[in-house]
Amino acid sequence: MQTAEEFSKIISLHFSPEVVRKPMMYNLAKKFDLTFNILKAKISPREEGHMILELSGDLEDYKKGVSYLQEHGISIRDVAQSMTRDESLCTHCGVCTALCFNRALRLDKATRKILFDEDKCTACSNCTRICPVGAMQVESNGDF
Numbered sequence: 001m002q003t004a005e006e007f008s009k010i011i012s013l014h015f016s017p018e019v020v021r022k023p024m025m026y027n028l029a030k031k032f033d034l035t036f037n038i039l040k041a042k043i044s045p046r047e048e049g050h051m052i053l054e055l056s057g058d059l060e061d062y063k064k065g066v067s068y069l070q071e072h073g074i075s076i077r078d079v080a081q082s083m084t085r086d087e088s089l090c091t092h093c094g095v096c097t098a099l100c101f102n103r104a105l106r107l108d109k110a111t112r113k114i115l116f117d118e119d120k121c122t123a124c125s126n127c128t129r130i131c132p133v134g135a136m137q138v139e140s141n142g143d144f
């Protein structure tokens with residue numbers, strides 16, 4: 001969820017075996033007062049790490065936290081462009097529009113269909129949690 005005070009975004013992190021052993025997430029919370037919700041995490045056989053997490057907090061703290069991760073060699077990708085809707089599953093029930101505060105999901109009054117505008121999506125993941133048929137999905141580009 002995103003309000004004027006609270007910023008929230010889903011990001012994808014890739015990091016080396018050296019970083020895997022460091023308490024980066026702990027530092028992120030402690031140094032920058034950010035909260036995180038790990039959605040997926042995997043360590044490869046070569047001990048490289050990949051994680052998708054929702055990072056929340058004050059916008060300025062969020063920016064500092066992201067810089068901190070990048071300074072430690074963690075590559076970060078915004079997963080907003082990776083939000084997809086499975087058109088074969090979506091029933092256009094409209095439930096998701098109530099929780100899409102960016103109006104990326106909205107009712108087209110003419111067609112009574114729910115439109116999905118990827119450009120307005122901030123990957124807050126509200127819709128993935130509420131969609132009764134699992135039509136809204138976060139893609140992981142085959143990393144998992």
Ligand code: SF4
Nearest residue numbers: 090091093094096131
């Ligand atoms: S809640 Fe799911 S099924 Fe309903 S309109 Fe949204 S994406 Fe489609």
Ligand code: SF4
Nearest residue numbers: 100121122124125127
């Ligand atoms: S489409 Fe879903 S993930 Fe994107 S902003 Fe709306 S509720 Fe959030």
